[in-house]
Amino acid sequence: MxxxxxxxxxxxxxxxxxxxxxxxxxxxxxEERPYPDLIRFGIINLDKPPGPSSHEVTAWVKRIxxxxxxxxxxxxxxxxxxxxxxEIPR
Amino acid sequence: xxxxLPVALDEATKVIQALLKAGKEYVGxxxxxxxxxxxxxxxxxxxxxxxIYQKPPLRSSVKxxxxxxxxxxxxxxxxxxxxxxxxxxxxxxxxIRKLIYDIGKALGCGAHMQELRRIRAGPFTExxxxxxxxxxxxxxxxxxxxxxxxxxxxxxxxxxxALELLPKIYxxxxxxxxxxxxxxxxxxxxxxxxAGIKPNDTVAILTxxxxxxxxxxxxxxxxxxxxxxxxxxxxxxxxxMPRGTYPKLWR
Numbered sequence: 478m479x480x481x482x483x484x485x486x487x488x489x490x491x492x493x494x495x496x497x498x499x500x501x502x503x504x505x506x507x508e509e510r511p512y513p514d515l516i517r518f519g520i521i522n523l524d525k526p527p528g529p530s531s532h533e534v535t536a537w538v539k540r541i542x543x544x545x546x547x548x549x550x551x552x553x554x555x556x557x558x559x560x561x562x563x564e565i566p567r
Numbered sequence: 568x569x570x571x572l573p574v575a576l577d578e579a580t581k582v583i584q585a586l587l588k589a590g591k592e593y594v595g596x597x598x599x600x601x602x603x604x605x606x607x608x609x610x611x612x613x614x615x616x617x618x619i620y621q622k623p624p625l626r627s628s629v630k631x632x633x634x635x636x637x638x639x640x641x642x643x644x645x646x647x648x649x650x651x652x653x654x655x656x657x658x659x660x661x662x663i664r665k666l667i668y669d670i671g672k673a674l675g676c677g678a679h680m681q682e683l684r685r686i687r688a689g690p691f692t693e694x695x696x697x698x699x700x701x702x703x704x705x706x707x708x709x710x711x712x713x714x715x716x717x718x719x720x721x722x723x724x725x726x727x728x729a730l731e732l733l734p735k736i737y738x739x740x741x742x743x744x745x746x747x748x749x750x751x752x753x754x755x756x757x758x759x760x761x762a763g764i765k766p767n768d769t770v771a772i773l774t775x776x777x778x779x780x781x782x783x784x785x786x787x788x789x790x791x792x793x794x795x796x797x798x799x800x801x802x803x804x805x806x807x808m809p810r811g812t813y814p815k816l817w818r
Contacts, residue, residue, distance in 0.1 A: 481617060481639055482639070483590055483639035483640070483656045484589065484689075484732045485687070485689075485690070485732060489735075489762055490763075491735075491759050491760075491762075492759065492761070492789065492793060494758055494759060494793060495757070496758065497739040497740075497758045498775070499740050499774060499775035500740050503740065503813045504743075506776050506777060506778075507725035507726075507776070507777055507779075508725060512716055512719065515716070515719055515720070515723055516577065516719070517576065517579070518578050518579050518725060518726045519575075519576045519577075519724065519726065520573055520574065520576065520579050520582065520723070520726050520729055521573065521574045521576070521698065521703065521722055522571060522573055522691045522696050522697045522698065522724060523572045523573070523574050523697070523699075523700070524571070524572075524693075524697050524698065525568070525570060525571075525572040526699070527568065527569045531572055534572065534700070538703070541703060542576065544577050545577060546576070546577050546580050547574055547575065547580065548575050549572055549573065549574050549575070549583070550572075550573040550574075550575065550583045550688055550689070550691075551573070551586060551587060551591065552628075553568040553569070553572055553685055
């Protein structure tokens, strides 16, 4: 089979154009963001349960974490026993 | 369907567009509608790798015109009676239910998808900090009770994770705030750049601390950018960092 590499198998080399230093007084290493920025600039890798739609699940996340906005990446249709997956339009 | 569903919070919802275009991986069960020789099933699966034509199903959110999608790989993991356990890696916008239906048609007997689980959405996989709604509720409650921020870090990843598979360009502090105001990226602002960028590629612009500043469209290749001394090389398309995070050093 012809090999079209999946994006996650592509390795890219990082090249230097010019050196510089960053001022620790501004911004923050993403791994060390304090609360509430940790939530504000956060993303959750959720294991979607089979019943509800992606939109419903996202709404629950919003409610549990008590935040204003939440959005999901790539809809997974729900599994409804005895019925074909019903897509709920936004 | 179950599996990997990245959910972006508040400001991070802006990175979702990068995930919608990202490749996906699934495991699933195909149910054959007749007896077929195992070898024929495996052969049919291998024929649906690479570029395929696909017409979006009736119940879909896009215009129903035939489009080309790339199947990076399509493996049969196990066959038992009429059940075929498979794993697939594919381009965004591939309908797996349709793919399985089409393979069934190619086999002659017909088939449908019995079960499907997503094991990857772009950089997010089953194996890395995936949580159920229950885990999430538990950890969040623990954090409320103890103020131990590690509870939050166990399930909330920085939005930068979503950009992991995009080619990256790092910029100096002095260039950050202009980009946050929507300016395009010019050559002097760049400190590091990944190899292999081509014009029109979507790139992530990051600070030297690794924070996401913006998503943009490259106007030149990595080689051209490395050689250039001036000029706009990335068109800023989506600003991710709030203005004023870094000092304003531009006029």
